[in-house]
Amino acid sequence: MAAAETEGESSVVFRAKFQGQMIELPPLNTDVVRVSDLKRLLQDESSVPVSRQKLLGLVKGKLPPDDTLLSDLLKSGIATKVRHAYFHTPNEA
Numbered sequence: 197m198a199a200a201e202t203e204g205e206s207s208v209v210f211r212a213k214f215q216g217q218m219i220e221l222p223p224l225n226t227d228v229v230r231v232s233d234l235k236r237l238l239q240d241e242s243s244v245p246v247s248r249q250k251l252l253g254l255v256k257g258k259l260p261p262d263d264t265l266l267s268d269l270l271k272s273g274i275a276t277k278v279r280h281a282y283f284h285t286p287n288e289a
Contacts, residue, residue, distance in 0.1 A: 206267055210234060212251075214242050226270055232262035 207223040219241045224234070231254070235246040254260045254269055 206270065208266060208270065210237075212238060214238075214244070224266060226265065226267035229266050230262065231260045231264045231266070231269075234266065235262070 206226045208226055209223055210221045212219045212221075219238065221234075221237050221241070224237075231251065232246070234251070235249050238244065238249060239246050250259060252259070260269065
């Protein structure tokens with residue numbers, strides 16, 4: 197996730213690696229976008245259901261709660277320092 201300032205609002209461009217491909221989302225307003233919103237956007241790009249997604253690297257040593265604002269992750273300084281990855285659990289047959 198790379199932080200950027202635009203017109204007084206804090207925004208980020210989120211990049212995630214999935215099956216060897218890089219997914220880049222348009223700038224997201226960190227003051228209103230939550231982890232759950234991010235997962236829905238990633239679902240639109242990858243077709244991986246939200247329930248199967250795990251966002252690694254946003255919070256050290258654990259998964260971020262879905263109700264967390266992206267701005268809270270940026271304030272902690274964690275989200276600008278780590279490499280982000282996006283994985284999922286395969287669908288069961």
